[in-house]
Amino acid sequence: MKKIIILLLLALSCLAVSAQAFDFKITSIRSEIEADESAQFLITIDSNLTTIKELKVYSPEVEWDVPSDIIKVYPEKTTEYKLVLTPLKYVEPGKIYGIKIYFKNTKTDEIIYSDIVQVNVKSTTKTVSAYRPSVRMAVDMPTNIDPSGPVNVKVKLENQNLLNLSDLRLNVYSEAEGFQTEQDVKLIPLGKKILELNYNIDPLQDPGEYGLTFELVEGNEIIERKVKPINIVETTPEFKVEESEEGFFFKNTINRQYISESNVEDTQTIKIPTTTIKSWFISTSPESQKITEGENKYLVIDLTLKPGESKEITITTSYRILIYILIIAGILLYVYYRYKSPISIEKTVSDVNTKEGGISELKVTLELKNSANKTIKKATVTDYVPNISSIKKEFSEGTLKPSRIFKHKTKGTIMKWDIEDIAPGEDRLISYTMKSKLSIVGDFKVPRAKITFKKKGREITSYSNSVGVSTP
Structure with missing residues (x-):
């Protein structure tokens, strides 16, 4: 057969x-x-x-x-x-x-x-022991690799004959950092096995194409070898931020450390929320730009970092200048109210008469007012009449007559009124008539008057306004 x-x-x-x-x-x-x-x-x-x-x-x-x-x-x-x-x-x-x-x-x-x-x-x-080892190997893994996440690999092994393979070793390696495995493997006759490998590679790994090599070794002999092409993709996650804050006396400082976890050079726009008023008191280092998006306002900085690089942004909010202004204003107000004269004097001109096209006569009125809540005692009012003019000896009824009148070579006629007291809130009117020796043509300015009195042993003087008169 x-x-x-x-x-x-x-x-x-x-x-x-x-x-x-x-x-x-x-x-x-x-x-x-x-x-x-x-x-x-x-x-x-x-x-x-x-x-x-x-x-x-x-x-x-x-x-x-x-x-x-x-x-x-x-x-x-x-x-x-x-x-x-x-x-x-x-x-x-x-x-x-x-x-x-x-x-x-x-x-x-x-x-x-x-x-x-x-x-x-x-x-x-x-005998079976004389057979040459034969193992089929298949690799299941993604081709495009995101280095920021885990990489899962399945290696499927199948023993093709009756040999009991108890001394196998799986070697995995690549030019891309993080792929490194040496693992012992055993396969029974005609047996199958799935190896699950998990890798966490460097998130800053340069993007590009690499080869991932899988070798199955018995003793010193490679019995199966596969090279899996992989592509490390570009990743540009948001910069990592580490923040510290400190404040003292109306000044707050925030230090933000921005760290790149991208595997390529990356530029990101840092937006710092603010308001119109707050932006007057806020500053940044490096310098920022102001932008408006709808109803929101921001300070923005374009920050460029290389893989793994870090840079610091300092945000300072200081209201100290406002406090300093308020303190200075308070001091000025205090000094003003502390040293200002409690009595005011205002000079006005009326009843202007002309002769031969010029000013020949006018009436001067001084209005005194005590704005303090205390009586002012022993005040002296002084007024000046230029040499080009003189005063009438007659004074209106009800007006206070000068206590003294005398001539001065340069200042002209000087008049003084001694007032015993002026009650709180009281108004006093002093008037006199000034006549010119010659008709005054054009603009004519009446000098300022003043009132002097003592307060707590300190002499205080207040001046009136200066009045200008023009030919009609």
């Missing part, structure tokens, strides 16, 4: 097939193998077309490794391709396996040809 099977295999090893566009021929090179060996077949393809075609060879079999290769078939030429079939899992010795092979057009996905090749797995006494 076994001889019949062998003869059948030899008969099938030289199989020639003709298709409409291609002629396929499959010849066995090695169809009898041990359980840990590979079978080989020679594929010969003759094209009946006038253009180059690309065919893809593949197999749906899950227990055999069939390379998904692309075969270029040239017109009027014979194309040869060596097909290598390797068992992925343990196969039972002494059995014949039929493996279906497909050829399809890469552009149209049309299946051009299919056939079954048969492989005889010979009986053997070879």
